[in-house]
Amino acid sequence: MDGEIAPSRSPLGHLRGALGFCRNGVRQMAKLVLDIALPTLCVACREPVDGAGVCAACWAKLSFIAPPYCPRLGIPFVYDPGPDMLSMEAIADPPAYTRARAAVRYDEVARTLVHALKYQDRTDLAPTMGRWMARAGHELLGGADMLIPVPLHWRRAWRRRYNQSGALAHAIGEASGVKLRGDLLARVRATEQQVGLSRAQRASNVQGAFEVSRERRGEVAGRRVVVIDDVLTSGATLDACARALLRAKAAQVDVLVFARVVDSPKAPI
Numbered sequence: 001m002d003g004e005i006a007p008s009r010s011p012l013g014h015l016r017g018a019l020g021f022c023r024n025g026v027r028q029m030a031k032l033v034l035d036i037a038l039p040t041l042c043v044a045c046r047e048p049v050d051g052a053g054v055c056a057a058c059w060a061k062l063s064f065i066a067p068p069y070c071p072r073l074g075i076p077f078v079y080d081p082g083p084d085m086l087s088m089e090a091i092a093d094p095p096a097y098t099r100a101r102a103a104v105r106y107d108e109v110a111r112t113l114v115h116a117l118k119y120q121d122r123t124d125l126a127p128t129m130g131r132w133m134a135r136a137g138h139e140l141l142g143g144a145d146m147l148i149p150v151p152l153h154w155r156r157a158w159r160r161r162y163n164q165s166g167a168l169a170h171a172i173g174e175a176s177g178v179k180l181r182g183d184l185l186a187r188v189r190a191t192e193q194q195v196g197l198s199r200a201q202r203a204s205n206v207q208g209a210f211e212v213s214r215e216r217r218g219e220v221a222g223r224r225v226v227v228i229d230d231v232l233t234s235g236a237t238l239d240a241c242a243r244a245l246l247r248a249k250a251a252q253v254d255v256l257v258f259a260r261v262v263d264s265p266k267a268p269i
Ligand SMILES: [Zn+2]
Pocket: 042, 043, 044, 045, 046, 047, 054, 055, 056, 057, 058, 059
């Protein structure tokens, strides 16, 4: 009779199993049904697209940042001034981090991608955005010991359910092989959104907001860290993160973002 009788299971067990399936599977099922019913749309222009992300036309509109740029801040130059020429910003107001790199300029299409990832649960965009970032940051990643995403305060993380910087850092880790350490840097103070604040207000808003706890400092000391975020605007948040990591005796802190604000093409000085 072996094989004819299914392993005995009470009706309650069946019910529990079915409920468990519903809970875990309903989201995936809904997504599967939608994927079959609807073609995937370009996040920027809503035209049908193969795979995730942006269509070829929107991809062409993204401004990927390529050399020549400031070796410290990654700000693109209009012409190549030769090696080791720094941007005016790097000389006038040097940040705590050593180098910054960004995949693209922050413009319309870049903003659409960032917002889709951040506010519309489009975590499926993270692998593509992360690959672009890994390419833009290959010099930084080559010597890095760990990736640290800019942490959200727990209250915001709870509302948003996931950290977009963490999703990007995970994708960069997959692409580069550099270890992701999302547990070392904490946001110890909730801060106002940086949007709408002046440069000086942004700096004071995030001052002292980040910390490596005393018991975790040994894991940061002497290490080369790359901090990951979605957008670099004034750099105040990333600067505050770098300061916290340097207080924990990190050997070097670089930053890698998806998009950076570039005011206008800058000539080197
Ligand atoms: Zn498009």
